[in-house]
Amino acid sequence: MQVNLAEAADLLKRGKVVAIPTETVYGLAADARNEDALREIYAIKQRPADNPLIVHIASSEQVLDWAETFSPLAQKLAKAFWPGPFTLVLPAKSAVSTIVRAGEPTVALRVPAHPIAQQLLQQTGLGLAAPSANKYTQLSPTTVQHVEDGLGQHIPVLDGGACQVGIESTIVSVVGEQWQLLRLGMILEAEIELIAGVATISEQKTLPKAPGQHLLHYSPKTPMQLFSSREALIQAATTETNCAALLIGDGKIDNGLTFNLPNNPAEMAEKLYDTLHQMDALTVTKLLIETPENSPEWSAIHDRLSRASYKVH
Numbered sequence: 001m002q003v004n005l006a007e008a009a010d011l012l013k014r015g016k017v018v019a020i021p022t023e024t025v026y027g028l029a030a031d032a033r034n035e036d037a038l039r040e041i042y043a044i045k046q047r048p049a050d051n052p053l054i055v056h057i058a059s060s061e062q063v064l065d066w067a068e069t070f071s072p073l074a075q076k077l078a079k080a081f082w083p084g085p086f087t088l089v090l091p092a093k094s095a096v097s098t099i100v101r102a103g104e105p106t107v108a109l110r111v112p113a114h115p116i117a118q119q120l121l122q123q124t125g126l127g128l129a130a131p132s133a134n135k136y137t138q139l140s141p142t143t144v145q146h147v148e149d150g151l152g153q154h155i156p157v158l159d160g161g162a163c164q165v166g167i168e169s170t171i172v173s174v175v176g177e178q179w180q181l182l183r184l185g186m187i188l189e190a191e192i193e194l195i196a197g198v199a200t201i202s203e204q205k206t207l208p209k210a211p212g213q214h215l216l217h218y219s220p221k222t223p224m225q226l227f228s229s230r231e232a233l234i235q236a237a238t239t240e241t242n243c244a245a246l247l248i249g250d251g252k253i254d255n256g257l258t259f260n261l262p263n264n265p266a267e268m269a270e271k272l273y274d275t276l277h278q279m280d281a282l283t284v285t286k287l288l289i290e291t292p293e294n295s296p297e298w299s300a301i302h303d304r305l306s307r308a309s310y311k312v313h
């Protein structure tokens with residue numbers, strides 16, 4: 001059910017859940033201080049209660065409404081990457097609902113750049129918890145159509161067009177002057193290092209953990225197989241009776257539909273989930289996916305493709 005900005009703001013202020021556009025993916029938003037509204041997000045998504053939610057705020061001026069401390073390093077990162085596809089995990093104020101932080105001592109905060117998300121945050125004055133507007137482990141939505149297909153017509157949804165970043169935010173945890181990358185995204189580790197220096201918290205002695213970063217995630221319903229070599233993909237296609245392929249750049253397979261994405265990380269990310277949604281809607285038994293080169297600019301796309309194709313053993 002589509003709603004306009006004023007209706008969305010009103011629903012959110014009354015503790016209802018609304019799907020909203022952000023530049024990364026569509027979020028299933030609710031007042032982050034309203035525990036009934038937060039429970040509703042988990043129920044609609046069928047998301048486990050131990051997987052915390054990102055709180056979206058209008059600007060870094062609101063950080064200290066949620067975080068116990070906003071260290072100089074965290075401030076530098078916020079200044080560099082907000083508004084944008086970047087989430088900071090900081091020590092939480094004790095008043096922050098344990099539901100939104102899934103019992104963690106930390107809170108995840110993001111200032112989104114999407115103009116409609118911004119207007120909504122400013123008009124409501126709320127912090128909005130907004131995980132992706134899809135069922136747990138499924139593909140994230142980047143259009144209103146994806147939200148409606150995944151969650152049904154009864155969820156109020158605010159149209160902001162197709163998301164321009166197209167994959168979920170980069171998440172960085174900061175404790176004092178130490179930092180750690182918790183989730184890859186289109187803001188690259190190297191860009192963070194330019195601001196923050198090389199990460200000083202080793203992976204092994206993770207301070208704040210990255211709950212919810214399961215190996216199976218962002219996943220179409222059709223089985224997916226990844227290929228780093230075009231020849232191997234073409235060869236595999238000849239043995240499949242009913243498949244579709246995703247190729248980077250030009251080209252096609254002979255015995256199934258081919259989808260092509262640009263050989264450029266930002267452009268591929270923007271279209272990736274929409275293409276996977278389209279491929280998943282076909283009645284094929286397998287999706288053959290060509291993976292990009294192994295270089296840092298492609299790291300977030302590799303991460304999402306490997307989670308999307310992860311098989312539970």
Ligand code: AMP
Nearest residue numbers: 052053104106107108131132210211212
């Ligand atoms: P999303 O599913 O895009 O809403 O992102 C949520 C992810 O952010 C979770 O799965 C966690 O990995 C991370 N996250 C959110 N809140 C916290 C938190 N308080 N502490 C650590 N990680 C968090």
Ligand code: MG
Nearest residue numbers: 131132133140
């Ligand atoms: Mg999600």
